[in-house]
Amino acid sequence: xxxxxxxxxxxxxxxxxxxxxxxxxxxxxxxxxxxxxxxxxxxxxxxxxxxxxxxxxxxxxxxxxxxxxxxxxxxxxxxxxxxxxxxxxxxxxxxxxxxxxxxxxxxxxxxxxxxxxxxxxxxxxxxxxxxxxxxxxxxxxxxxxxxxxxxxxxxxxxxxxxxxxxxxxxxxxxxxxxxxxxxxxxxxxxxxxxxxxxxxxxxxxxxxxxxxxxxxxxxxxxxxxxxxxxxxxxxxxxxxxxxxxxxxxxxxxxxxxxxxxxxxxxxxxxxxxxxxxxxxxxxxxxxxxxxxxxxxxxxxxxxxxxxxxxxxxxxxxx
Numbered sequence: 115x116x117x118x119x120x121x122x123x124x125x126x127x128x129x130x131x132x133x134x135x136x137x138x139x140x141x142x143x144x145x146x147x148x149x150x151x152x153x154x155x156x157x158x159x160x161x162x163x164x165x166x167x168x169x170x171x172x173x174x175x176x177x178x179x180x181x182x183x184x185x186x187x188x189x190x191x192x193x194x195x196x197x198x199x200x201x202x203x204x205x206x207x208x209x210x211x212x213x214x215x216x217x218x219x220x221x222x223x224x225x226x227x228x229x230x231x232x233x234x235x236x237x238x239x240x241x242x243x244x245x246x247x248x249x250x251x252x253x254x255x256x257x258x259x260x261x262x263x264x265x266x267x268x269x270x271x272x273x274x275x276x277x278x279x280x281x282x283x284x285x286x287x288x289x290x291x292x293x294x295x296x297x298x299x300x301x302x303x304x305x306x307x308x309x310x311x312x313x314x315x316x317x318x319x320x321x322x323x324x325x326x327x328x329x330x331x332x333x334x335x336x337x338x339x340x341x342x343x344x345x346x347x348x349x350x351x352x353x354x355x356x357x358x359x360x361x362x363x364x365x366x367x368x369x370x371x372x373x374x375x376x377x378x379x380x381x382x383x384x385x386x387x388x389x390x391x392x393x394x395x396x397x398x399x400x401x402x403x404x405x406x407x408x409x410x411x412x413x414x415x416x417x418x419x420x421x422x423x424x425x426x427x428x429x430x431x432x
Contacts, residue, residue: 156185157181157185157188157189157192158192160177160178160181160189160308161188161189161192161193161196161308162192162196163177164177164189164193164294164308164309165192165193165196165197167251167294168193168197168250168251168292168294168309169200170251171248171249171250171251172251173251173252173294173295173296173297173299174251174294174295174296174299174309175295175296175299176295176296176299176300176301176302176305177308178302178304178305178308181304183304186304186307186308187307189308190307190308190309190310193308193309193310194207194232194310197232197234197310198234201234201235201236204234204235204236205234205235205236206234206235207232207233207234207235208233208234208235208238208382208383208384209232209233209383209384209385209386210230210231210232210233210368210372210383210384210385210386211230211231211232211233211289211311211313211385211386211388212228212229212230212357212364212367212368212385212386212387212388213228213229213230213231213306213311213312213388213389214227214228214229214306214388215228215356215357215358215364215387215388215389216356216358216388216389219389223301223302223303223306224302224303225303227367228358228364228367228368228388229303229306229307229311230311230368230371230372231310231311231312231313232310232313233313233316233384233386234313237313237314237315237316238315238316238318238384239315239316239317239318239423240317240318241317241318241319241420241421241422241423242422242423242424243317243423243424244423244424244425244426245290245315245423245424245425245426246425246426246428247396247403247425247426247427247428248396248428249290249292249314249315249425250290250291250292250293250294250314251292251293251294251295252292252293252294252295252297252395252397253290253291253292253314253395253396253397254290254291254292254293254312254393254394254395254396255288255289255290255341255393255394255396255405255423256288256289256291256341256389256390256391256392256393256394257288257289257339257340257341257350257351257352257389257390257391257407257409258287258288258289258316258386258387258388258389258390259284259285259286259287259337259339259354259357259361259386259387259388259390260284260285260286260287260316260318260384260385260386260387261281261283261284261285261324261361261365261384261385261387262281262282262283262284262285262321262382262383262384262385263280263281263282263379263380263381263382263383263384263385264280264281264282264283264381265279265280265282265381266280266378266379266380266381267279267280268280268281268365268369268379269369269373269378269379271369274331274360274362274366275326275327275328275331277362277365277366277369278324278326278327278330278331278334278362279326281324281365282321282323282324283321283322283323283324284321284322284324284333284334284337284412285318285319285320285321285322285384286318286319286339286407286409286412286419286421287316287317287318287319287386287421288316288317288341288405288407288421288423289315289316289386289389290314290315290316290317290423291311291312291313291314291393292309292312292313292314293312294309294312295309316386317407317421317422317423318421319409319419319421320419322412322413322419331360331362333411333412334354334360334361334362335354335355335360335361336353336354336411337353337354337361337390337409337410337411337412338351338352338353338354338409338410338411339351339352339353339354339390339391339407339408339409339410340407340408340410341391341394341405341406341407341408342405342406342408343401343402343403343404343405343406344402344403344404344405344406344424346406349394349405350391350392350394351391352389352390352391352392353390354390354411356388356389356390356391357387357388357389357390358388361387364385364387364388365385365387368385368387396425402425403424403425403427404422404423404424404425405422405423406420406421406422407420407421407422408420409421
């Protein structure tokens with residue numbers, strides 16, 4: 115309920131560098147109240163349209179050009195509210211996802227920092243789940259990494275070790291995001307914020323205890339993720355240093371960003387820290403019927419932890 119009241123009463127205040135130009139009241143008309151009504155009506159329409167594309171699984175055009183960061187935030191709030199309502203009892207916000215954790219992906223969107231979105235309970239799946247092949251408008255897969263908040267002390271933590279001590283588990287997480295927009299669309303930061311940073315689904319493994327000492331930081335920094343298709347063929351791989359140089363840096367960024375908006379993390383919050391591997395497109399041109407993610411470095415015995423998801427392809431007409 116904390117999150118629902120917050121979404122109702124506040125803007126998200128996402129920090130966007132090089133954001134859209136703010137629309138001034140005098141540009142829209144002389145009456146002081148008319149521009150506000152017009153702007154609000156437009157952001158409502160954009161949120162509805164993006165949500166309809168999201169639920170229908172049909173790629174959307176860019177609808178956020180020329181909007182201010184405040185208007186983008188309003189669309190994001192409305193979009194998340196609709197996600198929560200659509201999911202019913204499973205529409206509870208259980209955590210956050212960090213997106214764009216490497217400089218290359220940030221520069222492509224004209225920013226110098228990550229973005230974040232909300233994770234809902236219905237987005238999180240168990241290993242072995244089956245989804246429609248076209249589970250989104252532009253479905254993707256990527257090796258990700260998740261941690262769980264164990265203590266509210268995370269909100270006052272200063273050092274990396276103090277942040278680590280406030281986490282109680284690391285969780286392998288195969289994210290299945292949705293780029294949502296048309297393939298040739300020029301996606302910028304505002305467009306990504308508006309659609310909740312592309313959050314759609316993710317496959318979670320079992321939580322693994324974190325050591326609250328230097329060895330725990332070493333553990334987080336040395337996780338390797340390999341993605342293969344259902345036939346065991348290599349797709350992509352990556353290391354956890356892709357997460358702002360170290361996963362704890364992604365934790366700090368998210369904590370600080372939320373606090374700047376008046377929100378504290380709570381015990382039990384799940385934090386998806388970003389892309390360890392590059393994205394794997396799941397489009398009609400691929401023959402991928404499933405993905406296996408193997409996580410190395412999470413166990414002391416060096417055994418891998420495996421997650422898998424399969425995709426049900428539609429039957430082709432004869």
